[in-house]
Amino acid sequence: MKKIFFIVASCLLIIIACKDDKSSEAAAVEGFVIQGKMDTLQPSSMALLSYKQNDSTYLDSTMVKDGKFQFEGEVAHPDNANISIRHGNEFPEKSWNRDTYSFYIENSEIEITASDSIKKAEIKGSKLTNQSIEFSKVMNPYREKIQTLSRGLQGKPQDDAYMATVDTIKATGKKAEDYARKFIEDHRNSYIALQTFANYELGYNFDPKVAEAEYDKFSADVRNTPLGERVWDKIALAKKTSVGEKAIDFTQTTLEGEEFSLNSLKGKYVLIDFWASWCVPCRMENPFVVKAYNEYKDKNFEIVGISLDESKKPWEKAVEKDGLPWIHVSDLKGFKNEAAQAYGITAIPQNFLINPEGIIIDKNLRGEDVAARLSEIFKKS
Structure with missing residues (x-):
């Protein structure tokens, strides 16, 4: 499974x-013009445009007149955008209940037409949106x-x-x-x-x-x-963090509340294991890791589990339930865990096998591969 x-x-x-449309290499339009049309809108309706540029969110709004609205501006780069329509005097209390259309904003002349709901809109002039639909x-x-x-x-x-x-x-x-x-x-x-x-x-x-x-x-x-x-x-x-590179040192707090640094294990083979109590695939891997640990823990081998949990209790409970007897650390910041960010972790489980010199020699071992790789190492040593 x-x-x-x-x-x-x-x-x-x-x-x-x-x-892609090969004709897209024509000269770029200076800014964007978005023209919308919805015949069934009440006179008090409003259109709200939102999009991102770099780390900023831009918002613009305009009243709908005779079922029409228009936005003008300029973007430095394409990005996702949304137009939400307020039918009448106010938006729904829940944002996800809004009448919203998602598209790519770019510097071009864009036409958005719909009947009773912007969600059912048709769009012209946005090459990226039409390509995406295609x-x-x-x-x-x-x-x-x-x-x-x-x-x-x-x-x-x-x-x-x-x-x-x-x-x-x-x-x-x-x-x-x-x-x-x-x-x-x-x-x-x-x-x-x-x-x-x-x-x-x-x-x-x-x-x-x-x-x-x-x-x-x-x-x-x-x-x-x-x-x-x-x-x-x-x-x-x-x-x-590729194989052959030196492992990045980190300092995190153990389950017992003590500070731990990866460098303290220099001279040992170490498996750095990124996981979390809520991660089902991680928990499915644990029996294989336990088996490998029990077989090689007395042969200059250690494991450091780095939890991407945000609360200590479920982390501690999972360690106990799965019987994980190695070193466990975390800063309880989830995917913002400083060690995880240093290693570029955006999905788990992931692991890195380090030799006694602190060099990454393998990564993302699954199932029986952990024990097989350690067997290969210790047969040679």
Whole structure:
């Protein structure tokens, strides 16, 4: 079942991307103009536009007149945007009940038309939005099929029918992968292609050398956006935690309330294990790690579990329930854990195997691989 989890998780990381239009290389429009039209709106209705630029959120609003509204401005780079329509004098109390349309904002002339709800709008003039809609028509059926088949496996015996379904899930995932990768390869001047690359190709265990080579193929305009900078920062950080690099030292607090530093274990083989009490795949890995620890704990080997919990009680309870007898540390900041950020952790479980000189010699070992790798090491020593 673990394999199914990772297949589904990988496939669901594929964001809605798009097919590029070669005519997009025309001269850029100075700023944007968004013209909206909804025939059924009351005279007191309002349109609210929101979008992000760098770390700032921009808001603009305008009254609807004769079912029409307009926004003008300029963006330094494309980004996700929302237009919400206030039907009458006030918005619904719950923000998620608002009548909202999501699209990509870019410097162009954009037309948004709808009848009774902006959620059902049609859009013209936003190349990125139309490309995204186009791509989703191909990608969404893959994702829906994977989700449906995966749900159908829950509680089922792992017989021939079960394995046949697993094979179908793998084949469907492969088709989705091929489609996304072809899009990335064919559309290196596309902002959405970079988003697809960031969310799909930069998974929890990507090769930074390969990623850097692929990243360099994107156009300079795309790379020089804030998204491009974030992607590069992620690749650069991954290079620092690659096999062959020196492990980054950290200091965290143990379950007993004492300060612990990774450097204190210099001279030992150490498995740094990022996990959390709420992480089901992490808890599924624990029996394999316990088995490896019990076999090699007296052979110059130690484990440091770094919890991404935000509360001590569930962390402590999980350690006790799963019988994890090694060193446990955390700063109880969740994914903002300082050690996790230093190692570029955005998904768990993840682990790093370090030699006595403090060099990373392997990473993201799963299941029996932990014990197998340690067996290989200690047979040689």
